Amino acid sequence: MRTIKAFGTTAASEPLKPMDIVRREVGLKDIKIAITHCGVCHSDIHTARNEWNNSKYPVVPGHEIIGKVIGVGADVTQFKEGDLVGVGCLVDSCHHCPPCNRHLEQFCEKGATFTYNSHDKHIKGQQTYGGYATEVVVDEQFVLRIPKNIDPAAAAPLLCAGITTWSPLRHWKVKKGDKVGVVGLGGLGHMGVKFANALGAKVVMITTSPEKAKDAKSLGAHEVLISKNKEEMAAHNNSFDFILNTIPVGHEMDPYIGLLKIDATMVLVGAVENLKPFHGGGIIGGRKRIAGSLIGGIKETQEMLDFCGEHNIVSDIELINMQDINNAYDRVIKSDVKYRFVIDMESLKD
Ligand SMILES: [Zn+2]
Ligand SMILES: [Zn+2]
Numbered sequence: 426m427r428t429i430k431a432f433g434t435t436a437a438s439e440p441l442k443p444m445d446i447v448r449r450e451v452g453l454k455d456i457k458i459a460i461t462h463c464g465v466c467h468s469d470i471h472t473a474r475n476e477w478n479n480s481k482y483p484v485v486p487g488h489e490i491i492g493k494v495i496g497v498g499a500d501v502t503q504f505k506e507g508d509l510v511g512v513g514c515l516v517d518s519c520h521h522c523p524p525c526n527r528h529l530e531q532f533c534e535k536g537a538t539f540t541y542n543s544h545d546k547h548i549k550g551q552q553t554y555g556g557y558a559t560e561v562v563v564d565e566q567f568v569l570r571i572p573k574n575i576d577p578a579a580a581a582p583l584l585c586a587g588i589t590t591w592s593p594l595r596h597w598k599v600k601k602g603d604k605v606g607v608v609g610l611g612g613l614g615h616m617g618v619k620f621a622n623a624l625g626a627k628v629v630m631i632t633t634s635p636e637k638a639k640d641a642k643s644l645g646a647h648e649v650l651i652s653k654n655k656e657e658m659a660a661h662n663n664s665f666d667f668i669l670n671t672i673p674v675g676h677e678m679d680p681y682i683g684l685l686k687i688d689a690t691m692v693l694v695g696a697v698e699n700l701k702p703f704h705g706g707g708i709i710g711g712r713k714r715i716a717g718s719l720i721g722g723i724k725e726t727q728e729m730l731d732f733c734g735e736h737n738i739v740s741d742i743e744l745i746n747m748q749d750i751n752n753a754y755d756r757v758i759k760s761d762v763k764y765r766f767v768i769d770m771e772s773l774k775d
């Protein structure tokens with residue numbers, strides 16, 4: 426066991442502050458990573474503040490981790506010291522159940538081990554601690570390779586915001602020429618726009634704020650639809666092949682259901698809470714589907730990263746020091762970030 430520096434919180438009402446945590450020694454199949462960058466996801470805030478009522482304290486958030494390999498176990502085959510690697514929302518699973526066999530570790534029947542706030546299999550009585558830290562030790566099967574040509578800091582959000590939007594676009598087979606709506610322009614939405622554009626879709630940003638139009642177009646949207654404008658919405662009725670809905674809170678669904686073509690699907694990736702009731706007729710007429718999606722498996726995450734390398738796709742970020750984290754959380758809540766904060770972990774050594 427090794428004591429390292431981290432940033433975390435001891436209670437829902439407490440700000441994040443420096444703390445020491447313990448990491449396991451490098452096991453046979455483990456990789457030890459010196460963390461250089463970590464993205465700030467809204468889930469970090471929900472967990473730090475116990476907003477999902479399942480937080481175990483102390484909480485050390487962070488599941489958009491980028492770093493350099495500084496140690497490998499004797500049985501490691503895929504990585505060596507010096508490699509640039511990433512770790513996302515998952516650090517382990519049972520490896521044997523039907524979802525794990527289908528490369529869907531996020532749905533492991535025994536319960537996947539999430540990067541923070543999960544039961545730690547290796548250190549008795551401790552939960553997992555995330556990437557707001559100088560180092561992490563992870564099973565090599567849950568470590569991702571980061572393409573050399575993309576900026577490591579801007580690659581960090583690909584590990585959660587990236588895969589969360591990539592996986593549904595791939596699963597529902599979005600292809601060239603499809604009309605794809607992306608609802609909500611935040612950390613998730615801005616990645617959805619970039620990916621849908623790179624896949625050759627006709628991308629429509631659907632937002633409540635007209636002031637976001639210019640940004641959406643520079644990110645790759647071909648058109649912007651203001652959801653508050655009923656006439657504009659009506660003009661797009663029954664025309665979308667797919668809608669990626671990233672709104673993070675419960676909201677009216679009927680206006681978006683109306684936009685879908687026959688047999689088309691709207692996927693929810695943001696709202697992990699009660700949705701407002703919607704009219705059954707809206708999906709019955711048109712055989713429409715509402716679905717959900719949670720991050721993606723490790724294999725699919727690597728495919729997404731390789732695609733990002735080929736197409737030069739990264740997140741738009743604002744780099745911060747670890748000491749600025751509490752202010753950054755307040756700004757995420759106000760949607761005052763374009764589009765993801767990433768912590769320069771060098772600052773944690775100060
Ligand atoms: Zn996340
Ligand atoms: Zn499993």
